[in-house]
Amino acid sequence: MTGADIVVIGGGMAGASAAFELASAAKVVVLERESACGYHATGRSAASFTENYGTATIRRLAKASRPFLERPPEGFAGSPLLAPRGMLTVARADQRAALRDELERALEFVPTMRRVSVDEALALVPVLRRDYLDGAILEPNSMDIDVHGLHQGFLKGIRRRGGTVIVDAEVTALERDGRRWRVSTRAGPLSADIVINAAGAWADEIGRLAGAAPIGLVPKRRTAFTVDAPAGTAVEAWPLANDVGAEFYFKPDAGRLFVSPADATPSLPTDAQAEDIDVAEGVDRLERATTIAVTRVVRRWAGLRSFVTDGSPVAGFDPEARGFFWLAGQGGYGIKTASALARATAALISAGRLPEDQVALGLSAAQLSPARLRGMPVDGGMPATARA
Ligand SMILES: Cc1cc2nc3c(=O)[nH]c(=O)nc-3n(C[C@H](O)[C@H](O)[C@H](O)COP(=O)(O)OP(=O)(O)OC[C@H]3O[C@@H](n4cnc5c(N)ncnc54)[C@H](O)[C@@H]3O)c2cc1C
Structure with missing residues (x-):
């Protein structure tokens, strides 16, 4: 043995x-x-x-964790583990109070968080619909992880x-x-x-x-999929756009967009698979918040996020x-x-x-x-x- x-x-x-x-x-x-x-x-x-x-x-x-990710030990990885990807949390008019609370809570831990105007949010993520957006806050120093x-x-x-x-x-x-x-x-x-x-x-x-x-422990299924970026639009510098009510988020992903309906469906421990209904929900929420018209879902998957009480x-x-x-x-x-x-x-x-x-x-x-x-x-x- x-x-x-x-x-x-x-x-x-x-x-x-x-x-x-x-x-x-x-x-x-x-x-x-x-x-x-x-x-x-x-x-x-x-x-x-x-x-x-x-x-x-x-x-x-x-x-x-941040110091390790910013400066891993010599020889740990061939390229940087973090790349800049700000996080823009957006809200509709009916989510105004939630956005205010979110900023208040955020400032306790992340003093660089700030409110951005609708114009600034649209400049950062031009596909957001002006008539959808009531306000936004930005975490400028969030990152993508390799x-x-x-x-x-x-x-x-x-x-x-x-x-x-x-x-x-x-x-x-x-x-x-x-x-x-x-x-x-x-x-x-x-x-x-x-x-x-x-x-x-x-x-x-x-x-x-x-x-x-x-x-x-309760495993919860979360769905993700990728769609084509709008034709002729350079998306790579966009921040991650996140709904304050956890209804969706999307971000650039190797020339396409990664999208999630931010679902959290309790599951048994298993090899989780994306369900049609969750992908459809994600497409619908993306189309309501942005001017993107999804013509095809390129790749779809799901995974389990496991929580205690x-x-x-x-x-x-x-x-x-x-x-x-x-x-x-x-x-x-x-x-x-x-x-x-x-x-x-x-x-x-x-x-x-x-x-x-x-x-x-x-x-x-x-x-x-x-x-x-x-x-x-x-x-x-x-x-x-x-x-x-
Ligand atoms: C869609 C989605 C988006 C997410 N986004 C983020 C994010 O942006 N940032 C972030 O920090 N986290 C994110 N997470 C969460 C993150 O992925 C998980 O918290 C993390 O991967 C958990 O790692 P783990 O090693 O505990 O689990 P796992 O990666 O599931 O590893 C557990 C391993 O245990 C093995 N195992 C189980 N039973 C046995 C056994 N009997 N014998 C031997 N091996 C066994 C399994 O095969 C598995 O490989 C996301 C998760 C999902 C699903």
Whole structure:
């Protein structure tokens, strides 16, 4: 049986980034069920980095991730991981109050957020309909993320640091044997001191295998598709345009437009597929807000964004299952927050507390711990019962 210090279940952005952070100091093995890491949520995102989206915990984690994304370690990626892509949040007249509230909330975390006039919004995204638009706010420093470059950087870095990534290795059973976990997989058995559950939408299923209480994860399907850009229009410099009521968003994507109806339909953990009705809804909302007439949908897909009740991610040892670490519930924010959550994971496992820069941003182990979801106290993020 292969032995490891830490087994990470799931080779998506969460598992890959955590394994990268841990691989310098521990023998780490990543187990991925599919034949390629990144097949599920990680390969299906909108690739957006914004500091003005999600719970306060998410916003802080995004801020804590920014330095890594701006200046990754030497040799991590062949090209920059971030590219400028402002975010323009638009509102109709009936959404005026929502836009005001959104700006007020945003300014708490992102002081560069500002209101823009209808004329300025139309200059930024000329296809918006003047008669649709009542107001807009702009996050000038939001970005596009090179998701593939980031994910591959983590996976290559794991191997460079002596770790192992095994694909076609679905975990089928977990058993605690004295001080270690015995992990059964389709690629053979392993043993480890610590298991990290980074199984995305399947995290509660993995928890069940380990005998842990569920964290109440709800995967929600989100649809995306691409359409042709209006003929003769240079779209590349447009910001992402986002409806303040979360009814749609669209942005330039390799010469076309990426569009989403911003749906969030509860789903079982599965290989999510785009439904005709959701694509049609997205086309309709795009056509109502813009002068674009969609003649064809070029590509369509869907992915699962998985949430616990309070909408913030879960990173911490299970309060009852010894040596079982949850890294789940990243919702629609798991790319932009991956670097901070991975560093949090490594620090919680090695030292039982968060990195100093994250504490300085107002983050705490308690905000991330699975114990919060069960109304249990958190002791420095690493309950004594969880120590291997
Ligand atoms: C349409 C859409 C738009 C999004 N836009 C953004 C965005 O703009 N910015 C952002 O930050 N985030 C965004 N997200 C969210 C982001 O994609 C997710 O939060 C992130 O990818 C989650 O990563 P993960 O590694 O937890 O999950 P996944 O990528 O799903 O990885 C989990 C892995 O675990 C594996 N696994 C499951 N069970 C087992 C098992 N038994 N054994 C072995 N392996 C197993 C799966 O095969 C899978 O590869 C978006 C998501 C969607 C769907």
